[in-house]
Every structure is written in structure tokens, then in C-alpha cells.
Amino acid sequence: MLRKNPRCRLGCLLFFGMFFSASSLVWAAEMQSPWKFVFSLQGQGKGMALPVALYVDHEKERYYVVDSTGNKLVSFGADGKYLQEFTAEGNLKKPYDMVRLADGSLLVVEKGRNSLTRVDLKNKKTAHTVVKHQGQEVFVDRLEIAGGKVYVLDRSSGRILQLDETLQPAKSYAMPAGAGWLADFKVAEKKVWVLDQKKKQVYSYDENGRPSPAIQLTGVDFPVSLAIDPTGLLYVLDRHRGAIVAFGRNGEVKYQFLTKGQGRDNLYFPQEIRFDHLGRLCVVDEGNSRVMVFKR
Amino acid sequence: MRRLFIILLIFGLFTGLACSVALASEVCYKCHDKKNFTGKFTHGPVSQGKCGDCHNPHVAKYPGLLQGEGAALCYSCHKRAKTEFAKGVVHQPVRDGKCLGCHAPHAAGHDGLLRKNLAETCFVCHQEMAKPQAVSHKPFAQGQCTVCHQPHQAKNDQLLKMEADALCLSCHQQAQGSAGHRGFPRKLSGCLSCHNPHGSSRKGLVRQHLHQPFAEKKCDSCHGAQHNTGSEACLRCHAGMKTTMMAPHNHMFAGTENGCILCHSPHAGDDKKMLKTSGNKVCQPCHQDTFSRYAQSQHRHPPVSSCSDCHEVHGSDRLAMLRDDGNQVCSRCHLTQGKFSHPVGDKVIDQRTGQMMTCVTCHDPMGSPHRYHLVLSAKKELCTQCHRSY
Known part of the structure; x- marks a missing residue:
């Protein structure tokens, strides 16, 4: 009938054409990123040299950017406006991460001292602490605070440590045998989520230290940071590709956005991602000396 | 009659084809x-x-x-x-x-x-392998490279046919109980940590440079329950390295094993740094994405002897763990650059980032689809990133 009836042939072609177009649209919608650029956090004057971390103060609704090479912490308001810089009177040595403690003091990772440094802003005092675990010096790297508890990533032993009030380990999260090395971790949904850069896996542990099955990541070259979305997605920052990849909780790629470069939709050697107090996704774009904020 | 016609046709076709083949080659050979x-x-x-x-x-x-x-x-x-x-x-x-x-x-x-013969073919590129050694591994001495390596692709690093230890033990089954391994606390492993699989000046193919405690047979100075684990086990003695690693970007690896031995052999090595493999190969297993991009890029920086020519491999305050800023690291070799080309340096600010213009602002030495390994095409978008009115 198809051969004989040109109308029928045309109808079939039209039907298939429409079907494939609709499928393509659905596929494109699934793969499209919902994130839209809102603003950038950039310092004043010479700006920031190499920002490496972001702390979002949910209570005060402020952003604190850690500028490692600039040896300073730079604060911004909720609207992204620059507020001030803090250098502890020039005494910060290669700061790498920070959180604000319940008493209002700041806790800063100083790589240059391998110290967790408590900065008492009211009394203008700093106290350096070298953390030790089982007699060994801890190389503090990433720092998180959740539920009043402070967590650090130890780059030497490859563990996540929960610290007590004296900043000494109270609990340790050991990684599975054969794990690679850890690039980042976050505390969310009452779990500790850990990114293994070498194995390209995400491990998670509940409050009792019980692990969940590892999530295998595909489609990333050099993962450096992760962020846990309450809506169920897992975001991974790919430093070498300058991209953010969204994964389902089983590791399936949902979509990705941004590319490597120095333009507005680019990232250049980005270092960290995290959510702010409004659920916006923030990217510490080290190579472009800025923090980009995206909203859904 | 019809059958005869078909037979003749097939025969004719076959003969014609044969003639044409012969003709093709014969014409060429004229x-x-x-x-x-x-x-x-x-x-x-x-x-x-x-x-x-x-x-x-x-x-x-x-x-x-x-x-x-x-x-x-x-x-x-x-x-x-x-x-x-x-x-x-x-x-x-x-x-x-x-x-x-x-x-x-x-x-x-x-x-x-x-x-050429197999070994000579390999040595065309792997020239350093051709140097004679006092003690040579038998298959290597016989030029049988493919006893251990696959020539095109493999599942394992160094194109090994099997995982390194399994490959060694597939021939050297007697090694477990041998005199040299007496006291080895578990099943033999990490063969390449001490032995060079091609050749060495030392008996038993033990690598040239020995870690001092290993040479002095003081195993317990590093091993044993009383000692630190992880990188701390090495940094107790190599304190200078610890200082270098106290940088925002460093290779102090957080893993379940000692991160130092990802790159260094703790017992014996072919050079004083006691790297596990030579040149850039030591970086490749972890930075495979960069190596692949470099290999597949149309335009890229010419090969260098070692990644550490440009990168500070233990720790650096700079982006991409460069040894120096993006100008200094290049101008050590490119002496005249920065003097007559596009202005660079701390007085020339990249409007996009507020940071100084450097060579790597425009060039990506690890590879790009654009000429001179530029990050964007020089014909349009590269320059207009900053020079918007052009």
C-alpha cells in the first residue's frame, strides 16, 4: 500500500518525523541544565588572587571566600556585594578553608602552618592547633561544620575526622580498602559524603559510620568537589573540563553545564562547589578569580 | 547449452579478473x-x-x-x-x-x-632502552619485548600483558622462597619496586639507587606496627618535603595507602629521586585525562623531558601547580617572549579576571585545536575576549 499510495507514504514520513522530533525535544529537556547565572563574587581593587573555598554563613546570610594566595578571607552580602576583607593583620598563612563556629569565632585551615586556626574576632586573638590522630599529624584539608560538629579531611591518612571542642579527633570515618585519594567531602542529609578523585567514586556514611554502596561516577575527568542537592541529585565539579556534572543517586549522568575557559559561561581550574542558604549553586572558580552563583 | 554458457561466463569473469589484477600490478611495476x-x-x-x-x-x-x-x-x-x-x-x-x-x-x-626486528623497532623510539646494561633480563636481552608488553594496546600500564606482579611471577614462580626474599612477610608483590625489568648494574636486576634504610637492611626503620602509616611514615625523615607540601595545591594524597609511594619506590630506583618510572610516565596513571588530551590535540607544546620542568610536583601556591607564574615558567626556555609579543606581566591586567596577563592566558601547552596551542582561535574570539571593540 505504501508503494502504491503516495499520500500514505507522506503520512508515514510525517508521523515518523514528528515522533523523532518529539523524542529529541524530550531528550533535550532531560539533558538541559536548569541553572542560570545570578552574580559573581569578586573582591575589590585587585580582587581575589586565587580563591579556593567558599563558606556560606546560613545564619547571617553571608558568603566568605578563602583567597589562598591573597592570604585573606573576603566576605560578601546575600546580594553578592563585597563587604570586607580579613587578613588577621597579615597573619594568615595560605588559608584554604573556613567555617564559623557557634561562638562567632572563625575556624580557618592554614595550609602554610598545617593548622586549624581559631580566630576570635571580638578579642582579636588567633590560636593555632595542629591536629593529631593516633599520634600522627593530621594534614587538614577540607573543613565542614554541621549540627555544631566540625569535620576535617586528613590528606595524610585519607580519613574524614569529626573533631571535639578542643579540635582533636573524636570520631574517624575510614574509607573502604583500596580507596584512592580524597578530594572533597560534604555533610548533608545526616550523612558524610566523600569524593574519591582517583576511583571517581562517592562514598557515604551515616552518623554511626555505616557506609552505603559507593556511587561510581562516569563522564568526569578530574573530579575535585561535590555538592548534595536535597532534590536528589549529586553535583560533581570537574576541574580539568571546567564543567559541573549532575548525577542521579545511582551514578547516572543527568546533565552537565559550563565548559573550560575564561568567559562568563566558563570555568578555569575551578576548585569547589556548594549550595548557599537559598539553594543556589556556588562555584569557586579559582582560575578566573571569582565565585559564580547560579539559581534554578 | 544454458549450462555451458554459465560455465563459460564464470570462467571468463575469473580469467578477466585475474588478468586485470595482473595487469594492475604489472602496469605499476613498469x-x-x-x-x-x-x-x-x-x-x-x-x-x-x-x-x-x-x-x-x-x-x-x-x-x-x-x-x-x-x-x-x-x-x-x-x-x-x-x-x-x-x-x-x-x-x-x-x-x-x-x-x-x-x-x-x-x-x-x-x-x-x-x-626492523622487534627490539630494533621498539628502540627507534625507546632509545634509552638500547643502552647496554651489566645485567639484563633474559627476554629483554633476546629482544623479545612482546614477552611482557603488548605492542598496540593493553589493559595494564606500560602496555603490560598482565598486572605487573602477576606477570613477573608467571615465570619466576621460585622467587617466593628465594634467598633474596627471605623474611618477606606476605605473598611477593611490588616486584618493580626493587627490580628493573630490563636491566641494571646490580645482580638480580635490583635497581641502581637504593633507599638508605633498605641498603642498610634496616627494614624496621620504616616498617612495623610502632611506625606511622600513610605519608607521615616518609615525612618523618623527609621533613623538607613536608614543608613543600604545605601549599594549597599539593600531592599529599589522602588515600588508604602511603601517597608518597604512588610516585616513588621506597626501596630502590633508577635515579636519585627513586621514581617508579622515568620522565613523564610517573604522572600518567593519575593524569591520564591530561595525557590523552595532549596526545589527541592537533596543536600542543613540544614534548618535555619531565612534567616537573614546568610543574612543582610536591606542592605549589599557583594554579595548575606551576613552578612559577605563567610568564616566568615559560620564559625560562622562551627567552625572547614577553619582550616583543603581546604585553604580559604584572602591569598588564586581564580584564576578565583582574589578574596579570601571562603566557597561559592565551596558550594551553597541554593541547588545543588552535594554532600555537592557543586557547581560542586567533582569527576572532581569542582577541575579542578582551579587545571587545575590534
């Missing part, structure tokens, strides 16, 4: 000396006189009147190879599509149409 196309081993199409399988006798896009370029032409017949050679760790000439780096296209005196 000018091209046949001697150059014959050897102990001859490529199938050549022996069948099918010059036209690879060459177009009249006109072609590619040099040598070839029908296709590089490996693409080879893969038009060797179809399975194309799929196989894309898997796992791939030998660089294969990745670059340079089949003719090792193979002769017409005829050769060696199996597999190798241009």
Missing part, C-alpha cells in the same frame, strides 16, 4: 621497481597485485596517491583492529594513527611487516 615491493613477508594486497586497494593511480587527496590517511586507510581492511586498539592503555603511535611508525606497508624482512 615504473616502480618490483624489488622494493617484495620481501620475506609481503602485505596481502601487494602480493595479490592489488595496488589499487590503497593507492589511486590517477589522483588522490593524500601523499603517495593514497586512498586514505594514516591509520584510517589501514583500518578500512583491519576493521577489528580499529575497535581493539581503542581499548585500555594505547601505545602512542597507535593512538596517533601512525601504523607506519613500526610497520612497512608493502614488504618487510620481519614478521608482522615490522620495519
Whole structure:
């Protein structure tokens, strides 16, 4: 009938054409990123040299950017406006991460001292602490605070440590045998989520230290940071590709956005991602000396 | 009658085909000396006189009147190879599509149409391997590289046929109980940590430079329950390294094992740094994405002897763990750059970032699709990133 009836042939072609177009649209919608650029956090004057971390103060609704090479912490308001810089009177040595403690003091990772440094802003005092675990010096790297508890990533032993009030380990999260090395971790949904850069896996542990099955990541070259979305997605920052990849909780790629470069939709050697107090996704774009904020 | 006609037709076709093949090669050999196309081993199409399988006798896009370029032409017949050679760790000439780096296209005196014998073929690129050693591994001395390595691709680093320890123990089953390994606390492993699989000046192929405690047989200075684990075990003695690693970007690895021994051999090495492998190869297992991008890029910085020529491998305050800022690290070799080219340096600010312009603002030495390994095309968008009114 198809051969004989040109109308029928045309109808079939039209039907298939429409079907494939609709499928393509659905596929494109699934793969499209919902994130839209809102603003950038950039310092004043010479700006920031190499920002490496972001702390979002949910209570005060402020952003604190850690500028490692600039040896300073730079604060911004909720609207992204620059507020001030803090250098502890020039005494910060290669700061790498920070959180604000319940008493209002700041806790800063100083790589240059391998110290967790408590900065008492009211009394203008700093106290350096070298953390030790089982007699060994801890190389503090990433720092998180959740539920009043402070967590650090130890780059030497490859563990996540929960610290007590004296900043000494109270609990340790050991990684599975054969794990690679850890690039980042976050505390969310009452779990500790850990990114293994070498194995390209995400491990998670509940409050009792019980692990969940590892999530295998595909489609990333050099993962450096992760962020846990309450809506169920897992975001991974790919430093070498300058991209953010969204994964389902089983590791399936949902979509990705941004590319490597120095333009507005680019990232250049980005270092960290995290959510702010409004659920916006923030990217510490080290190579472009800025923090980009995206909203859904 | 009909049957006879069919038989004659088939016979005619067959004869015609044979004549045409013979004609093709004979026509070519009128000018091209046949001697150059014959050897102990001859490529199938050549022996069948099918010059036209690879060459177009009249006109072609590619040099040598070839029908296709590089490996693409080879893969038009060797179809399975194309799929196989894309898997796992791939030998660089294969990745670059340079089949003719090792193979002769017409005829050769060696199996597999190798241009030279197996070892000589390998030594064309791996020149450092050709140096004579006081003690040589038997297969290596006999030029049997493929006893351990696969020439095109493999599942394992260094194109090894098996995982390194399993490969060694597949021949050296007696090693477990040998005198040299007495006291080894578990099943033998990490063979390459002490032994050079090709050759050495030391007996037993033990690598040239020994870690001092190993040389003094003071195993317990590093091993034992009373000692630190992880990188701290090394940094107790190598305190200077600890300081270098106290940088925002560092190679202090957080893993379940000591991160130092990812790159260094704790017992013996071929050089004073006691790196596990030479040159850039030591970086490759972890930075495979960068190596692949470099290998696949059309434009890239010429090869350097070691990644550490530009990168500070233990720790750096700079982006991409560069040794110096993006100008200084380049101008050590590119002496005249920065003096007559686009202004760079701390007085020239990149409007996009507020940071100083450097060589790596415009160039990506690890590879790019653009000329001079520029990050964008120089014909338009590279310059207009900053010079918007142009």
C-alpha cells in the first residue's frame, strides 16, 4: 500500500518525523541544565588572587571566600556585594578553608602552618592547633561544620575526622580498602559524603559510620568537589573540563553545564562547589578569580 | 547449452579478473621497481597485485596517491583492529594513527611487516632502552619485548600483558622462597619496586639507587606496627618535603595507602629521586585525562623531558601547580617572549579576571585545536575576549 499510495507514504514520513522530533525535544529537556547565572563574587581593587573555598554563613546570610594566595578571607552580602576583607593583620598563612563556629569565632585551615586556626574576632586573638590522630599529624584539608560538629579531611591518612571542642579527633570515618585519594567531602542529609578523585567514586556514611554502596561516577575527568542537592541529585565539579556534572543517586549522568575557559559561561581550574542558604549553586572558580552563583 | 554458457561466463569473469589484477600490478611495476615491493613477508594486497586497494593511480587527496590517511586507510581492511586498539592503555603511535611508525606497508624482512626486528623497532623510539646494561633480563636481552608488553594496546600500564606482579611471577614462580626474599612477610608483590625489568648494574636486576634504610637492611626503620602509616611514615625523615607540601595545591594524597609511594619506590630506583618510572610516565596513571588530551590535540607544546620542568610536583601556591607564574615558567626556555609579543606581566591586567596577563592566558601547552596551542582561535574570539571593540 505504501508503494502504491503516495499520500500514505507522506503520512508515514510525517508521523515518523514528528515522533523523532518529539523524542529529541524530550531528550533535550532531560539533558538541559536548569541553572542560570545570578552574580559573581569578586573582591575589590585587585580582587581575589586565587580563591579556593567558599563558606556560606546560613545564619547571617553571608558568603566568605578563602583567597589562598591573597592570604585573606573576603566576605560578601546575600546580594553578592563585597563587604570586607580579613587578613588577621597579615597573619594568615595560605588559608584554604573556613567555617564559623557557634561562638562567632572563625575556624580557618592554614595550609602554610598545617593548622586549624581559631580566630576570635571580638578579642582579636588567633590560636593555632595542629591536629593529631593516633599520634600522627593530621594534614587538614577540607573543613565542614554541621549540627555544631566540625569535620576535617586528613590528606595524610585519607580519613574524614569529626573533631571535639578542643579540635582533636573524636570520631574517624575510614574509607573502604583500596580507596584512592580524597578530594572533597560534604555533610548533608545526616550523612558524610566523600569524593574519591582517583576511583571517581562517592562514598557515604551515616552518623554511626555505616557506609552505603559507593556511587561510581562516569563522564568526569578530574573530579575535585561535590555538592548534595536535597532534590536528589549529586553535583560533581570537574576541574580539568571546567564543567559541573549532575548525577542521579545511582551514578547516572543527568546533565552537565559550563565548559573550560575564561568567559562568563566558563570555568578555569575551578576548585569547589556548594549550595548557599537559598539553594543556589556556588562555584569557586579559582582560575578566573571569582565565585559564580547560579539559581534554578 | 544454458549450462555451458554459465560455465563459460564464470570462467571468463575469473580469467578477466585475474588478468586485470595482473595487469594492475604489472602496469605499476613498469615504473616502480618490483624489488622494493617484495620481501620475506609481503602485505596481502601487494602480493595479490592489488595496488589499487590503497593507492589511486590517477589522483588522490593524500601523499603517495593514497586512498586514505594514516591509520584510517589501514583500518578500512583491519576493521577489528580499529575497535581493539581503542581499548585500555594505547601505545602512542597507535593512538596517533601512525601504523607506519613500526610497520612497512608493502614488504618487510620481519614478521608482522615490522620495519626492523622487534627490539630494533621498539628502540627507534625507546632509545634509552638500547643502552647496554651489566645485567639484563633474559627476554629483554633476546629482544623479545612482546614477552611482557603488548605492542598496540593493553589493559595494564606500560602496555603490560598482565598486572605487573602477576606477570613477573608467571615465570619466576621460585622467587617466593628465594634467598633474596627471605623474611618477606606476605605473598611477593611490588616486584618493580626493587627490580628493573630490563636491566641494571646490580645482580638480580635490583635497581641502581637504593633507599638508605633498605641498603642498610634496616627494614624496621620504616616498617612495623610502632611506625606511622600513610605519608607521615616518609615525612618523618623527609621533613623538607613536608614543608613543600604545605601549599594549597599539593600531592599529599589522602588515600588508604602511603601517597608518597604512588610516585616513588621506597626501596630502590633508577635515579636519585627513586621514581617508579622515568620522565613523564610517573604522572600518567593519575593524569591520564591530561595525557590523552595532549596526545589527541592537533596543536600542543613540544614534548618535555619531565612534567616537573614546568610543574612543582610536591606542592605549589599557583594554579595548575606551576613552578612559577605563567610568564616566568615559560620564559625560562622562551627567552625572547614577553619582550616583543603581546604585553604580559604584572602591569598588564586581564580584564576578565583582574589578574596579570601571562603566557597561559592565551596558550594551553597541554593541547588545543588552535594554532600555537592557543586557547581560542586567533582569527576572532581569542582577541575579542578582551579587545571587545575590534
